[in-house]
Amino acid sequence: MALLLALATAAPACADGPGAGFKLADAPTFESPDHKLRLEQYAKEQKDQGLLFKFWIFDAGHRHASLLNPGEGEDMAGYQAGFRFSPDSQWLIRMQKMGAGYQTLFLYRRHGDQFSQATKKPLSDMAWDYFFTTPDSKGMHRDPKDPYSLDHAFAALVKGMDDNYAGMGQHWPDSRYVVISLNFDMQGEDDKTAPWIEDWHCVYDLKTGSFSVPPDFAEHNAKAITYPKPK
Template sequence: MRVATALLRALVVFALFACTIGAWSVGMSAAQPAVPSAGYKIDPEFTQVSTDGAISIEQYLNKDTDDDRKWQFWVRRQSTFTLLDPEPAGYPAAFIFTGDLKWIVRMQKTGSGEETLYLYRVIPHGTVPASKKPLGDLAWAYLKTRPEWRRIAKPPEYHKAAGLLKGLQDNYRQLGVDWPANRYLVITLSGDADIKGRKPMQTGVVHGWRCRYDLETGKFEAPEVFSDHNAKAVVPE
Protein backbone atom coordinates (compact mmCIF):
# COMPACT_ATOMS: atom_id res chain seq x y z
CA MET A 1 0.00 0.00 0.00
CA ARG A 2 2.83 2.39 0.91
CA VAL A 3 4.61 1.59 -2.36
CA ALA A 4 1.44 2.30 -4.38
CA THR A 5 0.91 5.63 -2.54
CA ALA A 6 4.51 6.68 -3.15
CA LEU A 7 4.19 5.72 -6.82
CA LEU A 8 0.98 7.75 -7.15
CA ARG A 9 2.64 10.78 -5.58
CA ALA A 10 5.57 10.45 -7.95
CA LEU A 11 3.24 10.35 -10.94
CA VAL A 12 1.42 13.47 -9.73
CA VAL A 13 4.70 15.34 -9.26
CA PHE A 14 5.87 14.27 -12.72
CA ALA A 15 2.60 15.43 -14.30
CA LEU A 16 2.82 18.82 -12.59
CA PHE A 17 6.42 19.16 -13.70
CA ALA A 18 5.51 18.31 -17.30
CA CYS A 19 2.69 20.87 -17.27
CA THR A 20 5.02 23.52 -15.90
CA ILE A 21 7.62 22.82 -18.57
CA GLY A 22 4.94 22.88 -21.25
CA ALA A 23 3.59 26.22 -20.04
CA TRP A 24 7.11 27.62 -19.88
CA SER A 25 7.78 26.48 -23.44
CA VAL A 26 4.56 28.07 -24.67
CA GLY A 27 5.49 31.30 -22.90
CA MET A 28 8.92 31.28 -24.46
CA SER A 29 7.44 30.69 -27.90
CA ALA A 30 5.01 33.56 -27.40
CA ALA A 31 7.82 35.84 -26.29
CA GLN A 32 9.99 34.99 -29.28
CA PRO A 33 8.02 35.08 -32.57
CA ALA A 34 9.27 32.90 -35.39
CA VAL A 35 8.84 35.55 -38.09
CA PRO A 36 8.38 39.35 -38.25
CA SER A 37 5.01 40.55 -36.99
CA ALA A 38 2.17 41.21 -39.41
CA GLY A 39 2.60 44.46 -41.31
CA TYR A 40 6.40 44.48 -41.08
CA LYS A 41 8.31 44.47 -44.35
CA ILE A 42 12.06 44.20 -44.85
CA ASP A 43 13.98 47.27 -46.02
CA PRO A 44 17.04 45.76 -47.76
CA GLU A 45 18.82 49.12 -47.68
CA PHE A 46 19.45 48.68 -43.96
CA THR A 47 20.52 45.01 -43.94
CA GLN A 48 24.00 44.62 -42.45
CA VAL A 49 26.27 41.61 -42.77
CA SER A 50 29.34 40.61 -40.78
CA THR A 51 32.66 40.70 -42.66
CA ASP A 52 32.72 36.92 -43.05
CA GLY A 53 29.06 36.75 -44.08
CA ALA A 54 28.16 34.47 -41.18
CA ILE A 55 25.67 36.84 -39.56
CA SER A 56 23.23 39.26 -41.16
CA ILE A 57 20.84 41.65 -39.46
CA GLU A 58 17.66 42.47 -41.34
CA GLN A 59 15.56 45.51 -40.49
CA TYR A 60 11.77 45.39 -40.91
CA LEU A 61 9.54 48.47 -41.00
CA ASN A 62 5.88 48.79 -40.07
CA LYS A 63 4.30 52.16 -40.84
CA ASP A 64 1.18 52.38 -38.68
CA THR A 65 -1.97 54.27 -39.64
CA ASP A 66 -1.01 57.11 -37.29
CA ASP A 67 2.25 57.53 -39.21
CA ASP A 68 4.21 56.10 -36.31
CA ARG A 69 7.09 54.10 -37.77
CA LYS A 70 8.27 51.00 -35.91
CA TRP A 71 11.31 48.87 -36.68
CA GLN A 72 12.13 45.27 -35.80
CA PHE A 73 15.64 43.83 -36.08
CA TRP A 74 16.11 40.17 -37.00
CA VAL A 75 19.33 38.15 -36.90
CA ARG A 76 19.91 35.51 -39.57
CA ARG A 77 22.69 33.07 -38.74
CA GLN A 78 23.18 29.58 -40.19
CA SER A 79 19.79 27.89 -39.74
CA THR A 80 18.46 30.36 -37.15
CA PHE A 81 16.31 33.48 -37.62
CA THR A 82 15.65 35.30 -34.37
CA LEU A 83 14.35 38.64 -33.15
CA LEU A 84 17.18 40.75 -31.74
CA ASP A 85 15.06 42.77 -29.31
CA PRO A 86 11.34 42.41 -28.49
CA GLU A 87 10.95 46.20 -28.16
CA PRO A 88 10.53 47.87 -31.58
CA ALA A 89 12.46 51.05 -32.35
CA GLY A 90 11.33 54.34 -33.84
CA TYR A 91 14.29 54.52 -36.23
CA PRO A 92 16.52 52.12 -38.17
CA ALA A 93 19.84 51.28 -36.52
CA ALA A 94 23.48 50.74 -37.40
CA PHE A 95 25.28 47.61 -36.23
CA ILE A 96 28.89 46.65 -35.71
CA PHE A 97 30.30 43.20 -34.95
CA THR A 98 33.37 42.40 -32.89
CA GLY A 99 36.06 40.59 -34.86
CA ASP A 100 35.38 37.30 -33.08
CA LEU A 101 31.61 37.62 -33.78
CA LYS A 102 30.81 37.14 -30.10
CA TRP A 103 29.20 40.57 -29.68
CA ILE A 104 26.95 42.90 -31.63
CA VAL A 105 26.70 46.63 -30.89
CA ARG A 106 23.52 48.41 -31.97
CA MET A 107 23.83 52.16 -32.52
CA GLN A 108 20.28 53.44 -32.17
CA LYS A 109 18.90 56.89 -32.93
CA THR A 110 16.26 57.78 -30.33
CA GLY A 111 15.30 61.32 -31.34
CA SER A 112 16.53 64.54 -32.90
CA GLY A 113 20.26 64.62 -32.21
CA GLU A 114 19.96 61.80 -29.67
CA GLU A 115 21.18 58.21 -29.78
CA THR A 116 22.19 55.36 -27.53
CA LEU A 117 23.92 51.99 -27.66
CA TYR A 118 22.72 48.44 -27.07
CA LEU A 119 25.01 45.44 -26.63
CA TYR A 120 24.13 41.82 -27.42
CA ARG A 121 26.04 38.59 -26.89
CA VAL A 122 25.91 36.09 -29.76
CA ILE A 123 24.95 32.59 -28.58
CA PRO A 124 24.50 29.35 -30.57
CA HIS A 125 20.78 29.90 -31.16
CA GLY A 126 20.53 33.67 -31.43
CA THR A 127 21.47 36.64 -29.26
CA VAL A 128 20.87 37.87 -25.71
CA PRO A 129 21.10 41.42 -24.33
CA ALA A 130 24.26 42.04 -22.32
CA SER A 131 22.33 44.08 -19.75
CA LYS A 132 18.78 45.08 -18.82
CA LYS A 133 19.47 48.74 -19.61
CA PRO A 134 20.98 50.11 -22.83
CA LEU A 135 24.77 50.23 -22.80
CA GLY A 136 24.54 53.96 -23.46
CA ASP A 137 22.55 54.50 -20.25
CA LEU A 138 25.13 52.55 -18.28
CA ALA A 139 27.92 54.70 -19.74
CA TRP A 140 26.14 57.88 -18.63
CA ALA A 141 25.68 56.37 -15.17
CA TYR A 142 29.42 55.67 -15.06
CA LEU A 143 30.27 59.27 -16.01
CA LYS A 144 28.16 60.46 -13.06
CA THR A 145 30.52 58.57 -10.72
CA ARG A 146 33.59 60.31 -12.11
CA PRO A 147 35.24 63.53 -10.83
CA GLU A 148 34.59 65.11 -14.26
CA TRP A 149 30.86 65.08 -13.62
CA ARG A 150 31.24 67.63 -10.81
CA ARG A 151 33.06 69.98 -13.19
CA ILE A 152 30.27 70.04 -15.76
CA ALA A 153 28.69 73.51 -15.85
CA LYS A 154 25.21 71.99 -15.94
CA PRO A 155 24.09 68.39 -16.48
CA PRO A 156 23.10 67.75 -20.12
CA GLU A 157 19.39 67.92 -20.83
CA TYR A 158 19.23 67.95 -24.63
CA HIS A 159 20.68 65.95 -27.50
CA LYS A 160 22.14 63.33 -25.20
CA ALA A 161 24.05 60.85 -27.30
CA ALA A 162 26.11 57.75 -26.62
CA GLY A 163 28.14 56.58 -29.58
CA LEU A 164 30.91 54.15 -30.45
CA LEU A 165 34.31 55.56 -31.34
CA LYS A 166 35.57 54.34 -34.71
CA GLY A 167 38.38 51.81 -34.54
CA LEU A 168 36.85 48.68 -33.05
CA GLN A 169 37.97 46.49 -35.95
CA ASP A 170 41.67 47.30 -35.42
CA ASN A 171 41.40 47.52 -31.61
CA TYR A 172 41.69 51.33 -31.61
CA ARG A 173 45.28 51.42 -32.83
CA GLN A 174 44.80 55.10 -33.80
CA LEU A 175 44.81 55.90 -30.08
CA GLY A 176 48.35 54.57 -29.80
CA VAL A 177 47.30 51.63 -27.62
CA ASP A 178 48.06 47.92 -27.77
CA TRP A 179 44.94 46.40 -26.30
CA PRO A 180 43.90 42.73 -26.69
CA ALA A 181 41.74 42.01 -29.70
CA ASN A 182 37.96 41.99 -29.21
CA ARG A 183 38.27 43.06 -25.58
CA TYR A 184 37.12 46.69 -25.36
CA LEU A 185 34.53 49.12 -26.68
CA VAL A 186 35.32 52.84 -26.59
CA ILE A 187 32.14 54.85 -25.96
CA THR A 188 31.73 58.59 -26.46
CA LEU A 189 29.14 60.75 -24.67
CA SER A 190 27.78 64.14 -25.72
CA GLY A 191 24.97 66.37 -24.49
CA ASP A 192 23.69 69.96 -24.38
CA ALA A 193 22.26 72.16 -21.64
CA ASP A 194 20.87 75.68 -21.25
CA ILE A 195 23.46 77.95 -19.63
CA LYS A 196 22.33 81.44 -18.63
CA GLY A 197 24.33 84.24 -20.12
CA ARG A 198 25.38 82.22 -23.13
CA LYS A 199 24.05 82.59 -26.65
CA PRO A 200 22.74 80.35 -27.96
CA MET A 201 21.32 79.06 -24.70
CA GLN A 202 21.66 75.44 -25.78
CA THR A 203 25.37 74.77 -25.18
CA GLY A 204 27.41 71.60 -25.47
CA VAL A 205 28.47 70.73 -21.92
CA VAL A 206 29.65 67.18 -22.64
CA HIS A 207 31.20 66.73 -26.06
CA GLY A 208 32.83 63.44 -26.86
CA TRP A 209 33.79 62.31 -23.35
CA ARG A 210 35.30 58.83 -23.60
CA CYS A 211 35.19 55.68 -21.55
CA ARG A 212 36.16 52.09 -22.16
CA TYR A 213 33.85 49.09 -21.66
CA ASP A 214 35.48 45.75 -20.91
CA LEU A 215 33.58 42.96 -22.68
CA GLU A 216 35.13 40.32 -20.42
CA THR A 217 34.39 41.91 -17.04
CA GLY A 218 31.40 44.06 -17.91
CA LYS A 219 33.02 47.10 -16.27
CA PHE A 220 33.62 50.69 -17.39
CA GLU A 221 36.97 52.44 -17.17
CA ALA A 222 38.52 55.77 -18.15
CA PRO A 223 42.19 54.89 -18.78
CA GLU A 224 44.96 57.47 -18.63
CA VAL A 225 45.13 57.67 -22.42
CA PHE A 226 41.76 59.49 -22.35
CA SER A 227 42.70 62.02 -19.64
CA ASP A 228 43.66 65.02 -21.78
CA HIS A 229 40.76 64.54 -24.15
CA ASN A 230 38.22 64.06 -21.34
CA ALA A 231 39.36 67.15 -19.47
CA LYS A 232 38.47 69.24 -22.53
CA ALA A 233 35.26 67.30 -23.19
CA VAL A 234 33.49 68.70 -20.09
CA VAL A 235 34.35 72.37 -20.75
CA PRO A 236 31.35 74.24 -22.23
CA GLU A 237 31.78 74.93 -25.92
Protein backbone atom coordinates in the same frame (compact mmCIF):
# COMPACT_ATOMS: atom_id res chain seq x y z
CA MET B 1 10.89 51.24 -19.59
CA ALA B 2 11.33 48.52 -16.95
CA LEU B 3 8.98 46.22 -18.85
CA LEU B 4 10.80 46.83 -22.12
CA LEU B 5 14.16 46.03 -20.55
CA ALA B 6 12.77 42.89 -18.92
CA LEU B 7 11.56 41.70 -22.28
CA ALA B 8 14.84 42.60 -23.94
CA THR B 9 16.97 40.70 -21.43
CA ALA B 10 14.88 37.55 -21.81
CA ALA B 11 15.84 34.81 -24.24
CA PRO B 12 15.85 35.88 -27.90
CA ALA B 13 12.52 35.55 -29.67
CA CYS B 14 12.58 32.85 -32.32
CA ALA B 15 10.13 32.59 -35.20
CA ASP B 16 10.02 31.99 -38.90
CA GLY B 17 10.80 35.63 -39.54
CA PRO B 18 9.16 39.05 -39.77
CA GLY B 19 5.38 38.96 -39.46
CA ALA B 20 2.62 40.44 -41.56
CA GLY B 21 3.04 44.09 -42.41
CA PHE B 22 6.81 44.12 -41.98
CA LYS B 23 8.94 44.72 -45.06
CA LEU B 24 12.71 44.76 -45.53
CA ALA B 25 13.61 48.38 -44.87
CA ASP B 26 15.70 50.65 -47.01
CA ALA B 27 18.38 50.47 -44.36
CA PRO B 28 21.82 48.85 -44.06
CA THR B 29 22.17 45.13 -43.38
CA PHE B 30 25.08 43.83 -41.34
CA GLU B 31 27.09 40.59 -41.56
CA SER B 32 29.13 39.13 -38.73
CA PRO B 33 32.90 38.96 -39.30
CA ASP B 34 32.76 35.15 -39.32
CA HIS B 35 30.17 35.39 -42.16
CA LYS B 36 27.77 33.09 -40.29
CA LEU B 37 25.10 35.61 -39.28
CA ARG B 38 23.27 38.44 -41.00
CA LEU B 39 21.23 41.22 -39.41
CA GLU B 40 18.37 42.75 -41.39
CA GLN B 41 16.08 45.65 -40.53
CA TYR B 42 12.35 45.41 -41.20
CA ALA B 43 9.80 48.20 -40.92
CA LYS B 44 6.04 48.39 -40.54
CA GLU B 45 3.83 51.40 -41.26
CA GLN B 46 1.77 52.55 -38.27
CA LYS B 47 -1.18 54.89 -38.50
CA ASP B 48 -0.08 58.39 -37.48
CA GLN B 49 2.95 56.93 -35.70
CA GLY B 50 5.54 56.56 -38.42
CA LEU B 51 7.52 53.35 -38.81
CA LEU B 52 8.15 50.56 -36.34
CA PHE B 53 11.48 48.78 -36.86
CA LYS B 54 12.30 45.20 -35.93
CA PHE B 55 15.77 43.73 -36.20
CA TRP B 56 16.18 40.10 -37.22
CA ILE B 57 19.19 37.80 -37.13
CA PHE B 58 19.48 35.02 -39.73
CA ASP B 59 22.13 32.37 -40.35
CA ALA B 60 24.13 32.24 -43.59
CA GLY B 61 21.32 30.32 -45.29
CA HIS B 62 18.76 32.94 -44.21
CA ARG B 63 17.18 30.47 -41.76
CA HIS B 64 16.76 30.19 -37.99
CA ALA B 65 15.40 33.72 -37.62
CA SER B 66 15.61 35.36 -34.20
CA LEU B 67 14.25 38.74 -33.18
CA LEU B 68 16.76 41.09 -31.57
CA ASN B 69 14.34 43.59 -30.04
CA PRO B 70 11.13 41.89 -28.89
CA GLY B 71 8.54 43.97 -27.06
CA GLU B 72 9.78 47.36 -28.21
CA GLY B 73 7.34 49.99 -29.40
CA GLU B 74 7.93 53.04 -31.54
CA ASP B 75 9.44 54.94 -28.59
CA MET B 76 12.39 52.54 -28.69
CA ALA B 77 12.41 51.34 -32.28
CA GLY B 78 10.85 54.13 -34.29
CA TYR B 79 14.05 54.58 -36.28
CA GLN B 80 16.46 52.35 -38.13
CA ALA B 81 19.67 51.58 -36.24
CA GLY B 82 23.38 51.15 -36.80
CA PHE B 83 25.15 47.97 -35.70
CA ARG B 84 28.72 46.80 -35.11
CA PHE B 85 29.92 43.26 -34.45
CA SER B 86 33.02 42.61 -32.37
CA PRO B 87 35.92 41.12 -34.34
CA ASP B 88 35.25 37.66 -32.84
CA SER B 89 31.53 37.91 -33.78
CA GLN B 90 30.48 37.25 -30.16
CA TRP B 91 29.20 40.74 -29.33
CA LEU B 92 26.90 43.17 -31.10
CA ILE B 93 26.31 46.85 -30.40
CA ARG B 94 23.19 48.67 -31.56
CA MET B 95 23.29 52.42 -32.04
CA GLN B 96 19.66 53.49 -31.74
CA LYS B 97 18.38 56.97 -32.55
CA MET B 98 15.70 58.07 -30.08
CA GLY B 99 14.80 61.44 -31.55
CA ALA B 100 16.42 64.63 -32.80
CA GLY B 101 19.82 64.80 -31.12
CA TYR B 102 19.29 61.69 -28.96
CA GLN B 103 20.89 58.28 -29.36
CA THR B 104 21.32 55.29 -27.09
CA LEU B 105 23.43 52.11 -27.19
CA PHE B 106 22.49 48.49 -26.55
CA LEU B 107 24.92 45.61 -26.05
CA TYR B 108 24.08 42.05 -27.10
CA ARG B 109 25.91 38.77 -26.56
CA ARG B 110 25.87 35.80 -28.89
CA HIS B 111 24.38 32.40 -28.07
CA GLY B 112 24.80 30.11 -31.05
CA ASP B 113 22.95 31.75 -33.93
CA GLN B 114 21.16 34.26 -31.70
CA PHE B 115 21.92 37.38 -29.68
CA SER B 116 20.34 38.52 -26.42
CA GLN B 117 20.80 41.73 -24.48
CA ALA B 118 23.94 41.46 -22.37
CA THR B 119 23.15 44.12 -19.75
CA LYS B 120 20.06 44.91 -17.67
CA LYS B 121 20.26 48.57 -18.65
CA PRO B 122 21.16 50.05 -22.03
CA LEU B 123 24.92 50.31 -22.39
CA SER B 124 24.62 54.07 -22.83
CA ASP B 125 22.75 54.44 -19.51
CA MET B 126 25.59 52.60 -17.80
CA ALA B 127 28.09 54.92 -19.48
CA TRP B 128 26.19 57.97 -18.22
CA ASP B 129 26.12 56.47 -14.73
CA TYR B 130 29.89 56.14 -14.92
CA PHE B 131 30.43 59.66 -16.27
CA PHE B 132 28.61 61.13 -13.28
CA THR B 133 31.05 59.38 -10.93
CA THR B 134 34.09 61.04 -12.54
CA PRO B 135 35.71 64.37 -11.61
CA ASP B 136 34.79 65.68 -15.07
CA SER B 137 31.13 65.78 -14.02
CA LYS B 138 31.74 68.12 -11.08
CA GLY B 139 28.95 70.68 -10.85
CA MET B 140 26.76 68.82 -13.36
CA HIS B 141 23.62 66.91 -12.53
CA ARG B 142 20.84 64.83 -14.07
CA ASP B 143 17.81 62.76 -13.16
CA PRO B 144 18.96 59.13 -13.64
CA LYS B 145 15.32 58.02 -13.94
CA ASP B 146 14.65 60.37 -16.84
CA PRO B 147 16.58 59.58 -20.06
CA TYR B 148 15.74 63.07 -21.38
CA SER B 149 16.98 65.01 -18.36
CA LEU B 150 20.21 65.62 -20.31
CA ASP B 151 19.59 67.85 -23.30
CA HIS B 152 20.53 66.10 -26.56
CA ALA B 153 22.11 63.12 -24.80
CA PHE B 154 23.89 61.27 -27.58
CA ALA B 155 25.95 58.14 -26.93
CA ALA B 156 27.99 56.81 -29.83
CA LEU B 157 30.39 54.01 -30.59
CA VAL B 158 33.84 55.36 -31.41
CA LYS B 159 35.16 54.08 -34.74
CA GLY B 160 37.70 51.28 -34.44
CA MET B 161 35.92 48.33 -32.86
CA ASP B 162 36.67 46.20 -35.96
CA ASP B 163 40.44 46.38 -35.38
CA ASN B 164 40.37 46.64 -31.57
CA TYR B 165 41.12 50.37 -31.86
CA ALA B 166 44.58 49.88 -33.31
CA GLY B 167 43.97 53.06 -35.30
CA MET B 168 43.83 54.92 -31.98
CA GLY B 169 47.25 53.55 -31.08
CA GLN B 170 45.88 50.89 -28.73
CA HIS B 171 47.23 47.37 -28.35
CA TRP B 172 44.29 45.75 -26.62
CA PRO B 173 43.28 42.06 -26.57
CA ASP B 174 40.94 40.93 -29.33
CA SER B 175 37.27 41.82 -28.75
CA ARG B 176 37.88 42.95 -25.16
CA TYR B 177 37.06 46.68 -25.08
CA VAL B 178 34.46 49.09 -26.47
CA VAL B 179 35.13 52.84 -26.70
CA ILE B 180 32.07 55.05 -26.17
CA SER B 181 31.60 58.75 -26.90
CA LEU B 182 29.21 60.81 -24.76
CA ASN B 183 27.65 64.11 -25.80
CA PHE B 184 25.09 66.39 -24.15
CA ASP B 185 24.50 69.97 -23.12
CA MET B 186 22.95 71.77 -20.17
CA GLN B 187 22.37 74.98 -22.06
CA GLY B 188 18.62 74.81 -21.51
CA GLU B 189 19.20 75.41 -17.80
CA ASP B 190 21.51 78.42 -17.87
CA ASP B 191 22.90 79.67 -21.16
CA LYS B 192 25.46 81.83 -19.39
CA THR B 193 27.26 79.21 -17.31
CA ALA B 194 26.03 75.70 -18.19
CA PRO B 195 28.56 73.45 -19.95
CA TRP B 196 28.22 71.05 -22.81
CA ILE B 197 30.05 67.80 -23.44
CA GLU B 198 31.21 66.88 -26.92
CA ASP B 199 32.88 63.52 -27.61
CA TRP B 200 33.91 62.54 -24.08
CA HIS B 201 35.48 59.06 -24.23
CA CYS B 202 35.31 56.11 -21.87
CA VAL B 203 36.04 52.40 -22.26
CA TYR B 204 33.79 49.46 -21.42
CA ASP B 205 35.47 46.15 -20.58
CA LEU B 206 33.40 43.30 -22.05
CA LYS B 207 35.11 40.79 -19.77
CA THR B 208 34.62 42.51 -16.42
CA GLY B 209 31.59 44.70 -17.20
CA SER B 210 33.35 47.80 -15.89
CA PHE B 211 34.12 51.29 -17.22
CA SER B 212 37.35 53.26 -17.16
CA VAL B 213 39.15 56.19 -18.75
CA PRO B 214 42.67 55.22 -19.86
CA PRO B 215 45.36 57.79 -19.00
CA ASP B 216 45.99 58.53 -22.68
CA PHE B 217 42.35 59.69 -23.00
CA ALA B 218 42.80 62.42 -20.40
CA GLU B 219 43.96 65.17 -22.77
CA HIS B 220 41.17 64.40 -25.22
CA ASN B 221 38.50 64.44 -22.49
CA ALA B 222 39.75 67.72 -21.06
CA LYS B 223 38.94 69.33 -24.43
CA ALA B 224 35.51 67.66 -24.55
CA ILE B 225 34.07 69.88 -21.80
CA THR B 226 33.22 73.39 -22.88
CA TYR B 227 31.83 76.33 -20.93
CA PRO B 228 30.40 79.46 -22.54
CA LYS B 229 32.82 82.34 -22.82
CA PRO B 230 32.07 85.22 -20.46
CA LYS B 231 30.34 88.14 -22.18
